[in-house]
Amino acid sequence: MRVNGKGFPHKSGRVKSVLFSMVVVLCTISAVACSASNVEQERKIYTRQATDEGIVRAKSQGHGLNGPLIQELDDAFAAKGIKLMNNMSADDGEDGISYMYLLNGSGRHIIKVHIFSDVYTRVARMNEMYGNDGSEAVIENGLGKTTIRSKDYVSLVYTASGGEKDDYEEDVMQIFQHVLEQLK
The missing domain is CATH 3.30.200 (Phosphorylase Kinase; domain 1)
Structure with a gap:
C-alpha cells in the first residue's frame, strides 16, 4: 500500500512518533549513564583516588x-x-x-x-x-x-x-x- 508515492502506510505518523520516542529514551539513558560516569570520575579526582591509582600504575610500569x-x-x-x-x-x-x-x-x-x-x-x-x-x-x-x-x-x-x-x-x-x- 503506497501513499503519495513514498511507500509509507497511512499510519506513518504513529510509527514516526514511536521512533521519535525511542530515540528520546535512548538519548536520556545515554546522558544519565555518561553523567554517572562523570560523577564517578570527579569523585576520584576530589578524593585523590585518581592520583593514587595513577601513581601505582606508573610505579608498576x-x-x-x-x-x-x-x-x-x-x-x-x-x-x-x-x-x-x-x-x-x-x-x-x-x-x-x-x-x-x-x-x-x-x-x-x-x-x-x-x-x-x-x-x-x-x-x-x-x-x-x-x-x-x-x-x-x-x-x-x-x-x-x-x-x-x-x-x-x-x-x-x-x-x-x-x-x-x-x-x-x-x-x-x-x-x-x-x-x-x-x-x-
Whole structure:
C-alpha cells in the first residue's frame, strides 16, 4: 500500500512518533549513564583516588621516580649478557614498591628491588623481611644464599639456591654496586 508515492502506510505518523520516542529514551539513558560516569570520575579526582591509582600504575610500569633506577638495573644486566625475566611488581601500601626478576629465567636466581618511601621505612621493612636492617648482609642456610645491598631508600636483594649459588654472584654484586652509586 503506497501513499503519495513514498511507500509509507497511512499510519506513518504513529510509527514516526514511536521512533521519535525511542530515540528520546535512548538519548536520556545515554546522558544519565555518561553523567554517572562523570560523577564517578570527579569523585576520584576530589578524593585523590585518581592520583593514587595513577601513581601505582606508573610505579608498576617503571615510570616516575623509580623509572631511571629500574632502567639502570636493566641496562647493567643486559651489558653483562644476563636477562631479567618474569618481571613482577607489588605495591607495599606505604608508597613503596618491589620488583622481582628471575635471572635468565632460572627460579634458582632471583633479584628483588625494594624501593621504599624513605630510609626509615627501608630499615624497618628490611628488618621485618630479612632480619637485617644494615646496608649490607649475607644470609646463608641449607637452601641458599641471600645477599643484600642497600642505600638510602633502596634495597637490592639477590637470592641463589641449589648447586648454582655462585653462577652470577660476582656480576650481580658489581651491578648492585653500580646501581646504588647512581642514587642521588
